[in-house]
Amino acid sequence: MSSAERLERGWRPDLRVLGPLLALAALVLIGALLNGNFLSAGNITNVLSRSAFIGIIAVGMTFVITSGGLDLSVGSMAAFIAGLMILVMNALLPVLGAGWPLAIAGMATAIVAGTLAGMINGFLITTMRIEAFIVTLGTMGIYRSLVTWLADGGTLSLDFGMRTLIRPIYFNGILGISFPIIVFALVAICGEVVMRRAAFGRHAAAVGSNDRVARYSSVDVNRVRLTTYVFLGILVGIATIMYVPRLGAASSSTGVLWELEAIAAVIIGGTMLKGGFGRVWGTVVGVLILSLIDNILNLTDGVSPYLNGAIQGVIIILAVILQREKRAEG
Amino acid sequence: MTALLELRAVRRSFGQVEVLHGIDIALAPGEVHALIGENGAGKSTTMKIMSGYLAPTSGQVLLDGVPVTHADSQAAEAQGVVLIHQEFNLADRLTVEQNIFLGREKKRGPFLDKAAMRAEARALLDRLDCRVPVDARIADISNPDKQMVEIAKALQRDARVLIMDEPTAVLTTHEVDVLFGQIARLKAAGVAILFTSHKLDEVRRICDSLTIMRDGAVVAQGRVADYTEDAMAEAMVGRDVSSLYPARAVPVGSGIALRVQGLTVPGFADDVSFDLRQGEILGLAGLIGSGRTELMEGLVGLRAATGRIQIAGRDVSIRAPRDAQALGMCYLTEDRKSRGLLLSQGMRENLTLQCLGDFTNWLIDTRAEEQALTRAIAEFDIRAPSRGIAVGNLSGGNQQKLLIAKIMLAEPDIVIIDEPTRGIDIGTKQQIYEFIHALAAAGRSIIVISSEMQEIIGLADRALVMRSGRIMGEVARADMTEERIVRLAMGLQAEHAGTG
Structure with missing residues (x-):
């Protein structure tokens, strides 16, 4: 390649960077044109708050996928943690009474459970050397079954007084911005900084790119992998803390398909499924694209909302085609 | 006696760099020919040209005295020239019989003729005095047995020229003895064999003639009987790069x-x-x-x-x-x-x-x-x-x-x-x-x-x-x-x- 060609390539707008942003902008434009209510504060808050659960999880998923892993268990994990959180709060109600100490105990339960669940996945994948797909397929079934069993096939409901108390965690906010949006934004910003500027992000990309090179370069490959799963588990815990106040209940249908939505958002955002490269801001854009499609279909009459999944599927495939790149031959 | 396979003034370049500088080798039927040299001397390139994996940049490959151009290794195999790789080229999860007939399965109508393939695989292995069951999976058999399966596969393709890239590198002493027994049998059947090894005692034991290469050129050629192991080692090394x-x-x-x-x-x-x-x-x-x-x-x-x-x-x-x-x-x-x-x-x-x-x-x-x-x-x-x-x-x-x-x-x-x-x-x-x-x-x-x-x-x-x-x-x-x-x-x- 001559230097002139390189220069030209450097100036050409990079579809891999711009693609997701353009798609998002197009969706916003389409939404605004189709429905005057689309850009209202109420609708925007609604869309962003609902996407916060998947978004928080997808930030963690970005690290897992970047380091060459995968986690299918996060949806079931969220349901299980939600059920556990409700059970613990209900059980401690006579001791602590309905108040913020009890709410904090519930939150601590979620974080600890998320950490442990992430450690279990990570341990099985790194130390036991079982493929991530298999391990998390297994834990996915286990958590789903456990929450169904805990709820005895029905719904686990939080005590009514507590439900009223923690409702603001989902519905209120600061300066008109709801708490889920604030938490999602904080998680995304921290994730982006860690991915781009911290040694951990660099190590995750190195492990996903070629774990042998990482090992020969004195990187503790297993620890990096394990950490991505623990990090994801903690974020599932945080997402659950945001989710439980919304309905105050958990059942076997909680968090169904969250794992696939999170993975889809990561891929739409430009992270490579086989690992080695990830970008958190892209994941955030991916989450927004997926929720906007859902929202626009609900607001307009032209296309049935039942086609939501089909349109999302097309977007995912398109994203991957557009982001395909010629890689250095090795 | 005309050579079965012959290279005449074969040169080969990769990009600007010439790695073979005019190689002449003749393989005679019923003879084991040793090709020895240090790492990087050009042995692999030579073997690949013989077996159609690479084309010579200039020079000729002659089969039965007639110049041939192998389009690829399949074309060479069809002519009876087979390279047995040092790393076996076998599908681990398939059986011995499936591997021997891989890509050349016998059929009866639209279906596989398993009975015929099993019988022929058994016959081929018996010829090699190899006892491995034809329905064993490759992953479950030993290295010399894998080597035998490779040879059986070559024979099934009517190999007349067998090029063996360091066949003994993965074998134990006893396994080497077994392999040499098979080589003797193939030799008696008139197959021309090219044998490479870093073990000079093996060359002395099994080979009739030899070619010694250094830096992409032939530095010595002749009857094995005329060379001591020391003389072979001496010819392989020695150049001034001080x-x-x-x-x-x-x-x-x-x-x-x-x-x-x-x-x-x-x-x-x-x-x-x-x-x-x-x-x-x-x-x-x-x-x-x-x-x-x-x-x-x-x-x-x-x-x-x-x-x-x-x-x-x-x-x-x-x-x-x-x-x-x-x-x-x-x-x-x-x-x-x-x-x-x-x-x-x-x-x-x-x-x-x-x-x-x-x-x-x-x-x-x-x-x-x-x-x-x-x-x-x-x-x-x-x-x-x-x-x-x-x-x-x-x-x-x-x-x-x-x-x-x-x-x-x-x-x-x-x-x-x-x-x-x-x-x-x-x-x-x-x-x-x-x-x-x-x-x-x-x-x-x-x-x-x-x-x-x-x-x-x-x-x-x-x-x-x-x-x-x-x-x-x-x-x-x-x-x-x-x-x-x-x-x-x-x-x-x-x-x-x-x-x-």
Whole structure:
């Protein structure tokens, strides 16, 4: 390649960077044109708050996928943690009474459970050397079954007084911005900084790119992998803390398909499924694209909302085609 | 007698570089022909041209005295010329019979004719005196049996010329005896066989004629009976490259930088002991597969190993490469493309990967990284078309220099360099040799693993020679000759073991 060609390539707008942003902008434009209510504060808050659960999880998923892993268990994990959180709060109600100490105990339960669940996945994948797909397929079934069993096939409901108390965690906010949006934004910003500027992000990309090179370069490959799963588990815990106040209940249908939505958002955002490269801001854009499609279909009459999944599927495939790149031959 | 397969004045270039300079070899029916030479002498390229994997740049391939052009290896196989790879070319999960007929399955109407294939597979294996069941999976059978299946597969294709690339490298002594029995049978059936091996005693045992190659040319050809093993070794080595290596400027220090006692890497190295002095360049010679790389990987914690290791007089425990690095010892891999560098990432990310902690204070200091890259580019003369280029697009020589720069960021006192110049042009080679000398002159201790005898002789103050996971002997700089090293590496002479 001559230097002139390189220069030209450097100036050409990079579809891999711009693609997701353009798609998002197009969706916003389409939404605004189709429905005057689309850009209202109420609708925007609604869309962003609902996407916060998947978004928080997808930030963690970005690290897992970047380091060459995968986690299918996060949806079931969220349901299980939600059920556990409700059970613990209900059980401690006579001791602590309905108040913020009890709410904090519930939150601590979620974080600890998320950490442990992430450690279990990570341990099985790194130390036991079982493929991530298999391990998390297994834990996915286990958590789903456990929450169904805990709820005895029905719904686990939080005590009514507590439900009223923690409702603001989902519905209120600061300066008109709801708490889920604030938490999602904080998680995304921290994730982006860690991915781009911290040694951990660099190590995750190195492990996903070629774990042998990482090992020969004195990187503790297993620890990096394990950490991505623990990090994801903690974020599932945080997402659950945001989710439980919304309905105050958990059942076997909680968090169904969250794992696939999170993975889809990561891929739409430009992270490579086989690992080695990830970008958190892209994941955030991916989450927004997926929720906007859902929202626009609900607001307009032209296309049935039942086609939501089909349109999302097309977007995912398109994203991957557009982001395909010629890689250095090795 | 006309030759079955003949190469006439065959030349082959890769890009600008010519690697075969006019090769003439004739394989006669019912004869085993040995092709020997050092690593890089051009044996593999020659075999690939014979079997249609590569086309000659100029010159002729003659089959039964008629010039042929094989479009690919399948075309050659159809003509009865079959190459048996050193790494077997068998599908592990399929059965013996399925492998023998892979791609040439017998059919009855639209269905596979299993009965006929089983019967023929059995007959082929019986001809080879091989007892392996035809319905056993390849993964479950032994290496010599796999070799037999490869040969049976070749026979099923009516092989008249069998090219065997180091068939005994993976076999035990007994298995070699079995294989040689089969070779004798094939020979009696009129098959022409080309046999390569690094074991000269085997050549003496089984071969009738031989060709010795060096640097892409034939240096000797004739009847095996006319050559002693010593004469073969002598012909394989010996050339003047003295100007390539810098003169030793600073004497070796007296202190012991590294003492290894009874290091065992299960399956690869057995009870190895040696000392490395300060400022010393220690050569580690031996054939590929002798356990050199695995021994060093065991030393730096990349493989499970047992034994006593002392660095600067203190007992140390090394379980992972980071432990070795913390103690000032780094290993530079021979496999820069799949173990050394992240090919899809940039030079900066690769340079600092080993010591990212030094550039991190909560967050990575990108500016310090850029400065380190600027220094590395200057110091190691890394020539990249642009700073942001993916490392996979650099030339091999520049990749190697970047890899050295990456290791040297850790400022190790003990550097283990595995094949420092594999696949690198002569100019870069010289730069790397000078750099290794500069390191030694600065008081650092270096172990150089190399398959190139000249490299060991040109660089090392002292050389250890490995064979089958053991140190066969030590050669001091004063009496270091290729022949001496080759003899030790081939197990011809072990009386020098333990001296020095």
